[in-house]
Amino acid sequence: MSVSFTEIEAAVGAVGRMGATAPVVIGGMVLTGLEVPDELVVGGQQQLTVHRLLGGGRVIDVLGNDPDRLILRGRFVGPQAQARARMVERMRAAGAAVAFSAAGLSCQVWIAQFAYSYQARGAVCAYMLVLERADLAAAAAEDVGGAISGDVGGALSGLSAVVSDVSGGVYTLAGQVGTIVGQVTPVAALLGAGGAVATVTNALAAVNGAAQAGVDLAGAPSVVSTLLSGLSAAGSGLSTLLGQTGANLEGIVLSDGASLGAATQNAGLASAAADAAGLVNRAAANVALAGGVTPSVPVG
Template identity: 55%
Template sequence: MGIGLSDIENAIGAVGRLGSSSPVILGNLVLTGIEVPDTLQVGGRQMLVVHRLPGGGRVVDALGNDPGRLELKGRFLGPDAQMRAQAVERMRMAGQQVAFSAAGLSVQVWIAQFTYVYQAKGAVCSYTLILERPQETASTQTSSTLSGVLGDDVGSALDSFSGVVSNVSEGVFTAAGQVSSVVGQVMPLASLVGAGGFAAKVTDALGTVNGVAQSGMNLATVPSALASVAGGLESGGSGLQSVITGAGQNVESIQPVNSVSLNALGQNAALLSAATDAGSLINRAAANVAVAQGQETSVPSVFA
């Protein structure tokens, strides 16, 4: 089955919306962006026994809720597509319950069926996943206080930091040909805020964490989700620390001898301030996750 231009355009669009896509968690895998299933069928039935009486009357006995299987269809995309599909296959073969969270659901499930199609030499693996649910009650799943706290902290950090990075980036690439005019610059701003730079890694990591926190799951009851959040916070914190170090060195070293240097000094100062503020929020979020994981202390991810 070939991959058409529309498929590529849809994939690019989905990657661009990575931070806003509600993630799906299955065991130790977090599916975001293009990997989020296209469809998720949810439902079930009420088991009823109908006793038919003479004259058309009948008595109905409700025996209880019978949750239907969860059916998902989507795709893995990229150089690790087949590896991630095989990870789900191993979960199916193990026959153990795994955590599942999506669309406001947060339950333990069994993988009843999983198939994937190897496409584009392994760069695309379309999959079908069928999950068996345990008996459930009529009560609904609600987000834990932890989820709300993380959402507030990480969301605020992401919004403020991304806004400053966007503003700085515009100035950086406008004056790209004048980098050599900045006297004393230790690390060019393009290395901090450009594609693949430290700031991009921070926004990617925090975007994924924010998506998990906002997904509606009760994080306190899903250890795999907590581990994923902890890893994302660590990655985001490491990137922020690199931004703080690079921008801080530039603020101390740049000599404002011309307009370009003065502009670069202001941009570095703004980036340093935003990274420091975001770092304090990430440290608090990491501490809350550590407590939820049963750890008494948490070493700060970011040192200002």
């Protein structure tokens, strides 16, 4: 079956937007793009003991929060789908508590149940994951610095991986981006010393170093200010990168191998930038919470 350039253009554009959802972190795995669960069921109960008195009166003792298990459903896609599913299966079998972060939640969890279905000869593995969690407030108070460092480190590693692929030619089919159409910003300009990617990675590296210092942010307003300033700079660079790659994807007309390579390069950078934006925003929220200041959103 033949595939038209219009269909390819639509698919590449979708790749550039699929990272708009913030990634999910479980243990040492980061789920991004199509791996991010379609559904995350969150809830809980307030444990109450009701003492019924003569005459219809009642005395209620509040025993505390009892969070329900988290239920996630999604799919692993691509040549590594089954290998990725097996990584989660090994975490389940190990029976150890692991870090979990998604949809504004950050806590320690145990993998109570995990199942996946082998589909399309292993190219798709739909999964269902059930997590038993610790108390969210206690978990958040344990290691705010570690959560911030984890988010910033994840953003750095995600950007670095895509930049390495682009620079190494993995996303290049033929030609250079600048030869496609005049209004397209060359990828080299985005990756150069003064480009948006360099601005982001430099700012995140500084934030990561400060976050790993182990300072109690509640009593260190200068460190909070430094972290928020760095995250704001990273957010500005990510906004620029998202804007430029988005404009490129709109401007590239797929007519040959060179234009397809250019579109794929930009889609890869856009997806990585969107994933990093979610992590940067969450890191900023954690810094603001720990420092007792008004939260801001570095990447709108």
